Amino acid sequence: MRGWLSWAERSLSWADRIDALNRLAARLARWALLLMLALGTWNVLGRYVGLAVGRNLSSNALIEGQWHLFDLMVLLALGYALQTDDHVRVDVLQSRWSPRRQRRVELATTLGLLLPFVLVVLITSVAPTLRSWQLWEVSPDPGGLPRYWVKSLIPLGFLLLGLQGVAQAIRLLHGRPPTSHDHGGEG
């Protein structure tokens, strides 16, 4: 009995740590968003200012930089959006169930839908990412950026998503709501 309790405590504290990790990722994602907007503005203005001063201020590298930041933002935030329950649900039936039944179904779908999906994406995305690193793959377009690190964002983002799923499964197993209540408030 004592072993069970300490396991529960330990696993719940791991779930909290995963939450904290995804909040950290979200913080990076917010910075990526602001940088993306700044870069996008520069790309438009740069075309015109550049024409006036006779230099190319916009380039493919900057355009590609914009979508790399977009990718960074989206993939870093996948797990965070699960934590904050922002992923859209069809809650027609769910809203009529008892909390106990809701938790059971949530656990079953986390284990049966989310985690297998994450696992397949992780398994299939690692090999092409490694190949891209081996080739030091770059963009085929003039002045383009390296590709290998953007490809790494797929396994990274899904790892964060999968970890969040595990954290929620742990809480559901212990009969608690899937997310801890203390999100928000960090800068």
Add this chain to the structure above:
Amino acid sequence: MEIEALGWVITLEPGEILGPGMFLALVVALLSGYPVAFGLGGVAVVFAALAMALGVIDASFLAALPQRIFGIMGNLTLLAIPAFVFMGAMLEQSGIAERLLETMGRLMGRLRGGLALAVVIVGTVLAATTGVIAATVTTMGLISLPAMLRAGYDKSLATGVIAASGTLGQIIPPSIVLVVLGDQLGVPVGELFVGSVIPGLLMSGAFALYVVVISALRPELAPPLDTTGLPPLTASGLVNVLAAPLILILLVLGSIFFGIATPTEAGVLGAVGAMALAAAQGGFSRAALRQVSDSTVRTTAMVIAILIGSTAFSLVFRGVGGDVLISDLLLQLPGGRTGFLAVSMLVIFALGFFIDFFEIAFIVVPLLLPTARQLLGPEGLLWLGVVIGANLQTSFLTPPFGFALFYLRGVAPEEVSTGDIYRGALPFIALQLSVLLLILFFPQLVTLLPSLASAAAG
């Protein structure tokens, strides 16, 4: 699978079972209440495993999945989503949007339904800046839903008018959706834009008319804005409130129409412009920026997750031969032109319940194309493109799986139930269907402007 019996061989294509099976399983997965994105992805993975066990696909087939995800990540047009969501959230956070909507509501006189009418108008204007449904619906939801609820609107009417006006972005040019359709059909995109102007305006006109009629018939649904406590509307106050949004609309629309920026870049300009305007009106702070960035990041992750889930779903659907099933169905239709149109419209409508527009454009349009070219001729393709656009707009609103409804659900406050949103969509679906029928029976509504334009050019 081949079964031999009594001198006959029955060939059962696994796709004939697995394809429809996937849709069935998806319905169950979604009804479980689990996030749509991972319902799509999870069902895909489960059926991929089934298909592997039956020898229909190899394990290596799934290696295409990260490539498709990478394709979504490299799709420059999707950058418009965070930009427009950010713009909407910033306008909301700084109170600019609310003041705009309320002012426009007051401007419509003490008209009942004035706020809803303002939503249709603002929605039409936003539609003229982007074609990304997800961005338009979430933006409108963030901007106008709180304002309407505070005014005491019926929740269904409020959400219905927002979801419907939000989908206008698809049919009113410029529209990324129409660009994709033009690419798939091989129709010049410019003509598709011109051709969809009248149908688009018909739609927003129908919405406006409905709002006027329903608020006359049932005043309690759309109470007039209570302006007793407020200072009277002065001309200078009006200019003050209108200036900010008009500058922003000019910035976004203007930069597209005057060729300063692509629609995607215009979204970025709009986001930065919204920040500047919020700052000018004193509604900007570090905390506000953090709040806005946070909701933008979460909303964008939600939308892209749905795209990723649906790309997994449609990959496996193809892998088990579900696409062949659909094309066989279309090719064996009786009734020539009418039969083809009726069934293809039904198929597109039905698929719109389940999968994203881009996926439909990729799965269905190529299957329709050869038959369509034969039956309608090359000139008919332009018309067909607009009709498909109008049809898909309808299906985005269809409960229980209309994507516009999901996006709105994602940004609506707790007090609004999913049932409210579903009920609210119904009248607008009927309105869209009538416009769809109108352009089906009167192709001139589509072809008139392009023919005038080309006559003027020739």
Add this chain to the structure above:
Amino acid sequence: RIRRADEVKAGSALPLVRWRMATSWPHSLDTIFGGAETISRRVREMSAGRFLIQPFAAGELVPGLEVLEAVQNGSVECGHTASYYYLGKNPALAFGTAVPFGLTAQQQNAWLYEGGGLEAIDRLYSDFGVRSFPAGNTGAQMGGWFKRPLEGVASLQGLKMRIPGLGGKVMAALGVNVQVLPGGEIFLALDRGAIDAAEWTGPYDDEKLGLNKAARYYYYPGWWEPGPTLTALVNLQAWSRLPSEYQAMFAAACHEANGLMLSRYDALNATVLQRLIKGGTQLKFYGEPILQAAREATDQILADSAKDATFKRVYEQWRSFRQDVFAWNRVNEFSYTRFAFGEAKGAP
């Protein structure tokens, strides 16, 4: 599906093989997608329906620029694409399609089939577990659509042009502000003037994108793509499992697709060009000064790339072939074409 048993058994000496073919093209580019369809149709006919290849448009299975990766990782057995899309993985793959101031369609075939080209390209592809077959050619392309006429090299400075790949690199070296936009955004960007110029392929495909409505001046020649080869890729493991009869059919079908696409493009472009001119399109020659400057920039870029040993090996072999075939074609082809449809009458 229900059929008679004896029907099914007839002609079943060869195994039933189903392949998937990922392509880089949308259905709407029917000529170039037609290359994949030709291969599919011919192997089906030759094998009496036992060897079936289903071509998929870009995005149906994988995005258009991910075909090599898909064939490599085995998610499809084969693909139809252009080698130069993958120069980010290996720059020398550019020679498999086209290089600025490189070979015409006929010379490209001569190099690939009989001049050691295919061996050189397949040596590159062997790193990816893939082999290649020439399977289509667009012929010399056009040099793009411009909103305003060019006035010499200086007018390229700061010009915003949509042009990908090596051609884009050369243009960038000449001062062009090179922008790479997705296919679907080209029309809008050009029409509204967000960019000043855009290149796609030739009259038939460009008209379908509506580029003639967005810009008036149609420049020639497309010196960065004088005869680009489209390529069928096959996963090496899938190839080795294929019965030798089917291997022969596949190779023959690719050969046929290679020739047929070129014929189609030449026939279609000839018709559409006349229609474009009637519609107000103005044809413009790039002019010697720009072509000279572009050639010098190209030589510099290729020389820089040749610091890499793999690139150098392919480049030097290719360059010496180009020198010889240019010398020969100057004598036979050029003297004839110059007189028969050259400056005197045919030129618009």
